[in-house]
Amino acid sequence: MKELGLYIHIPFCESKCYYCDFISYPNKRNFIEIYVNYLIKEIKMQSEKLKNYKLKTVFIGGGTPSSIDAKYIYKILEEVYKEFNTTFLEEITIEANPNTIDENKLKLYKKSNINRISLGLQSSDNNILKRIGRTHTKEVFLKNYKLISKYGFSNINIDIMFNLPKQTLYEVEKTINFVTKLDVKHISFYSLKLEEGTPFFDKYKDDKSSLPSEDLEREMYHKGIELLKNKNFHQYEISNFHKKNYKCKHNLLYWKVKPYLGVGIGAHSNLFNERWGNEINFTNYFKALDNNRLPIFQSERIDKNMEMSEYVILGLRLNEGIDKRVFYKRFNVNIEKIYKSQIKKFEREGLLNNFNNRIKLTERGRDISNRVFMELLT
Template identity: 50%
Template structure:
């Protein structure tokens, strides 16, 4: 059977963070129960379509999935099990915000098979958390972290953001040190991106906030990488670090261009050379399901040239890079048949390293990756 990743979108949260551009809504708790019912109906529609696939990873994201009562999450996973083949699932992740977890929820998660908790911490400086519109404090994180461990979870990710307004290098490194000292299995270390239609983007354009200079932001990244590596974490993807054996299996489905299905409002899917995405509006999402249709808003057929380009761009996000043999097995072509000129150019420029087995970014290339990506597009 073919392997599949499943993403489930929970769009509810206690408040909208100032930098967030995800499909998420606050103060709409009255919609939760109805939304879960429609989510189940979407699963029902996929049962026949995905009968030849076995699910390897499940990721429940948002929004803030942990904002919901635990029984809703249990219902979702139980219904998924009725419609999808979950016999070989290796990893089930739920995203959680500090302060939204309690013993009852964690007990329910564990009983439902969830074995990985991803905590949206972002910073351990309360002043910075407030400036981001986060609803938790650093103490909320430490309390919830302790509780997660007490409940027996041994695979925890912490999301951190650097390059924040008024953030210093020292503050950034101090947060990292505190998280490392706890012994978390996985750390995602992202640079702040000001997305369109967010409060922070608006404030930046109005001159109300300032971001660190690019040189400072790069120091935050490189000093962070050095600290994480020195602390025993493997740098396996541009922004992701893990202890041995704790890489995020679900995200590897994305980066290796393996098939995945997205369930829920605004969710994206990529399967059988087709990319498609669900309606981002409750009304249209519900109307489609009321008519017995999968709630797709748009789709795109991926031809071979685009598939190869995406495989390269996503694969180069992985620090070990792209395996030439795996490339040849997938596309029945050698990587040099298509990209010899690009590889030679960027190897001479010091952005790529190639040998008889691998193509990967150099440390300099990781910083200037867009220069390579542009040349990979068909």
């Protein structure tokens, strides 16, 4: 049986952060119950054609899944266990904001067999948190982190952001030092990207003087890598670090271009040599399911060349890079035959290492990875 990852989108949150471009609605809480019922219908419909797949991971994202009553999370996962082969299910993650966690939710998460919690701290500086539209404080985070640990959740990820408005290198160091004193198994370390349609994009697109310079942004990234390495966190992807044996298995399915199904508004899937995205508003999502039709908004067939490009770009995000033998086994062609000129060029420029059957980005290559990826696509 083939492995499958399942992503479940919960598009509700308490308030929208100023940098967030995810599909989420802070003012639609009256839709929660009806949305969950439609989501369950989609899960049933999708599962019918996936009987020869075994579920390896589940990731409940948003939005803020922890902002809704945990009984709905329990109900959704109950349906997943009923409809899918979960014999080999290894990891069930739920995203949470620190101020939306309580004992009752944690009890139901445990009962639902959730075994990984991803907490969005972003910064340990309360002024920065306020500046970026987060609704928690460092103190609330710490209180609820301890509560999560008390209920036996040992596999905890913390999200940290850098390159934030008026943020200094010292503040990034302070946040990392604060987090690494906790018994955290995984850290995601992201640079702020100005996404169109967000308040931050409108505010900073023409005047970036409040944002760190490009040089400072790189210094923050390198300092983060150094501090995390010194605390026994292993970098395994451009933005992700783990304690031994605690990589995020769900994200590895994405990066290794394994099959995954997304359910819910705006969720994306990659299955059956096809990639598709769901409807992005409630009306169209509900209408499709009312008509017993999958709520697909757009889709495209993935040919061999598209799959190879995606495999190479996502594979190079990983520190282990691409195993040339695995590439040949998957595509029946030598990677150096397809990307010969680009590989040679990037080797000369010190952006790629190519030895021992592996191709991977150098430290400098990771710094300008977007340029490498763009050239590989052309």
